[in-house]
Amino acid sequence: MNLIEHYIDGKSFSGSSDKKGKIFNPATGKQESEVRLGSRADLDLAVEKAKKAFESWSNTPPLQRARIIFKFKELVEKNSDELTKLIVNEHGKVYEDAKGSLTRGLEVVEFACGIPQMLKGEFTENVGTNIDSWSTRQPLGVCAGITPFNFPAMVPMWMFPMAIACGNTFVLKPSEKDPSCAMKLANLFKEAGLPDGVFNIVNGDKEVVDAIIENKDIPAVSFVGSTPIAKYIYENAAKNEKRVQALGGAKNHCVVMPDCDLDQAINGLMGAAYGSAGERCMAQSVAVAVGNIGDDLVNQISKKVETLKVGPGMDKASEMGPLVTKEHLEKVKGYVDLGVKEGAKLVVDGRNIKLQGYENGYYIGGCLFDHVKKDMRIYKEEIFGPVLSVVRVKNFNEALQLINDHEFGNGTSIYTRDGDVGRTFANKIKVGMVGINIPIPVPVAYHSFGGWKRSLFGDQHMHGPEGVRFYTKLKTITSRWPSGVRSNPEFVMPVMK
Ligand code: NAD
Numbered sequence: 470m471n472l473i474e475h476y477i478d479g480k481s482f483s484g485s486s487d488k489k490g491k492i493f494n495p496a497t498g499k500q501e502s503e504v505r506l507g508s509r510a511d512l513d514l515a516v517e518k519a520k521k522a523f524e525s526w527s528n529t530p531p532l533q534r535a536r537i538i539f540k541f542k543e544l545v546e547k548n549s550d551e552l553t554k555l556i557v558n559e560h561g562k563v564y565e566d567a568k569g570s571l572t573r574g575l576e577v578v579e580f581a582c583g584i585p586q587m588l589k590g591e592f593t594e595n596v597g598t599n600i601d602s603w604s605t606r607q608p609l610g611v612c613a614g615i616t617p618f619n620f621p622a623m624v625p626m627w628m629f630p631m632a633i634a635c636g637n638t639f640v641l642k643p644s645e646k647d648p649s650c651a652m653k654l655a656n657l658f659k660e661a662g663l664p665d666g667v668f669n670i671v672n673g674d675k676e677v678v679d680a681i682i683e684n685k686d687i688p689a690v691s692f693v694g695s696t697p698i699a700k701y702i703y704e705n706a707a708k709n710e711k712r713v714q715a716l717g718g719a720k721n722h723c724v725v726m727p728d729c730d731l732d733q734a735i736n737g738l739m740g741a742a743y744g745s746a747g748e749r750c751m752a753q754s755v756a757v758a759v760g761n762i763g764d765d766l767v768n769q770i771s772k773k774v775e776t777l778k779v780g781p782g783m784d785k786a787s788e789m790g791p792l793v794t795k796e797h798l799e800k801v802k803g804y805v806d807l808g809v810k811e812g813a814k815l816v817v818d819g820r821n822i823k824l825q826g827y828e829n830g831y832y833i834g835g836c837l838f839d840h841v842k843k844d845m846r847i848y849k850e851e852i853f854g855p856v857l858s859v860v861r862v863k864n865f866n867e868a869l870q871l872i873n874d875h876e877f878g879n880g881t882s883i884y885t886r887d888g889d890v891g892r893t894f895a896n897k898i899k900v901g902m903v904g905i906n907i908p909i910p911v912p913v914a915y916h917s918f919g920g921w922k923r924s925l926f927g928d929q930h931m932h933g934p935e936g937v938r939f940y941t942k943l944k945t946i947t948s949r950w951p952s953g954v955r956s957n958p959e960f961v962m963p964v965m966k
């Protein structure tokens with residue numbers, strides 16, 4: 470059985486714990502690996518090594534750091550097939566989708582190659598006579614990242630390339646369900662010339678997460694995962710005086726206006742609701758049908774949901790792969806059962822799908838509910854599976870209110886031909902990422918990614934300019950040389966006269 474260890478100070482490390490987690494191939498249901506679940510001592514050791522590496526890495530000129538990151542980018546490209554297969558085999562999503570998610574992660578690496586430009590700072594000559602002032606952003610120290618199962622490459626790549634480019638060192642705790650891709654990325658970064666100790670991985674569960682929260686030498690924690698854990702990390706890491714960005718769960722609405730191009734909306738919704746089997750924080754899991762568009766929407770989309778090609782991620786014909794684990798499959802099926810009990814109309818039922826040769830895989834077909842009401846749990850809670858709920862509303866204002874009242878505010882989109890409606894939507898909606906005739910409005914690497922409300926705890930979004938701010942602290946220096954104008958002692962606040 471393949472055993473996945475930790476990666477500390479540039480080497481594989483077994484650590485002090487005998488606890489192990491099981492990793493299954495979701496397409497077959499077969500266990501293929503074990504992962505070491507680390508202890509507090511393992512985490513503390515990784516932080517100690519990262520703290521040591523920080524001394525010289527933080528002092529390495531940004532251009533030299535960028536050159537290593539550039540080499541890493543080349544290696545990720547060269548190894549993209551292997552990395553993609555690691556994602557497919559542990560997560561289950563289809564190959565092209567997995568490759569796309571790796572590419573979105575790579576775009577952050579590309580952005581990080583421009584770090585010298587982003588760290589340039591600001592300078593003002595003569596803030597007072599012969600007095601100059603400049604602001605510079607300096608790295609924080611050992612930063613930590615805790616990541617979810619659903620993007621085993623992309624989400625870690627939102628974090629560590631930015632943190633490392635800024636001069637920090639990093640300890641990653643990937644999801645224990647699919648850690649192999651992160652391990653391969655760490656090895657590639659070393660091959661690119663990254664000094665030992667700059668990037669470390671400690672695999673594990675809550676024990677390692679709690680050790681991160683409590684470790685005094687970690688000044689910053691980035692988290693992506695479900696909302697209850699995001700809130701836990703935010704509260705407890707802040708209590709331990711760390712800066713925190715904690716991205717949580719979602720329930721993303723897609724508003725379908727009566728004037729929209731319905732084909733475009735339906736194609737957008739199909740990909741956004743059922744792509745990656747709905748296991749995306751930007752998945753559209755609610756279609757809000759406005760006015761009289763509901764019947765046409767449900768009739769047309771149901772035909773497409775019924776003919777979705779479900780199969781193993783490595784099969785080129787598959788449009789949708791299995792869910793990540795047996796437990797998650799049971800949870801998603803449980804939500805479909807619940808929706809029926811709550812009185813929503815189950816138009817397409819994917820619960821009983823059987824795949825010949827893959828009887829033990831974690832498959833569910835696409836499910837479609839109509840007439841979902843806002844007090845139902847299937848509307849309020851994140852299902853994280855291929856289940857689309859249609860909610861019917863009378864008009865645009867009702868759609869706006871519905872979304873603004875929801876506890877989550879990660880992403881949303883609207884389909885309309887009316888620019889005025891599109892603009893009002895973008896302006897009034899209480900959601901962090903908004904699409905107008907765009908199904909999954911994930912910001913590109915040089916913008917920043919993050920939601921509102923209970924989809925993000927903290928102030929800064931991930932990657933892009935917000936990423937640079939999160940992983941650096943501002944220092945402002947004001948200086949005068951002895952040859953400048955001399956003054957007598959001053960006992961009042963200095964002001965410009
Ligand atoms: P999760 O919250 O179960 O796990 C995320 C991380 O937290 C993992 O590394 C896990 O080991 C750790 N963890 C789990 N339980 C813990 C506990 N009790 N104490 C401490 N740490 C714990 O999330 P998941 O199931 O891996 O991922 C799916 C969730 O992530 C969904 O809710 C999805 O919306 C969310 N997500 C959000 C974004 C975003 O950008 N907002 C992106 C991707 C995924």
